[in-house]
Amino acid sequence: MKTGIHPPYGPVVFRDRAAGFAFLTRSTMTSERTVEWEDGRSYPVVDVEISSASHPFYTGTARVVDAAGRVERFERRYGRGAGR
Secondary structure (H helix, E strand, O other): OOOOOOOOOEEEEEEEOOOOEEEEEEEOOOOOOEEEOOOOOEEEEEEEOOOOOOOHHHHOOOOOOOHHHHHHHHHHHHOOOOOO
16 A cells, blocks of 8 residues: 555544444544543544434334335226236
């Protein structure tokens, strides 16, 4: 790798404010704010709006659209096999 062209890569805490969930990982993102982690060290913290702890797909609260009902409504409206 070329020296001097890559951003610094270090530990960062990502915090989901909606779910009260935080995780420590490595990233090139930086922040002026810091938080003290479980190990007693202070790390930069980046607040995110949504993460796997609050996203409906991962939490199991996602709505399932009734696709069968939509197909039946289409067939009632336009007839089945009108082009045949």
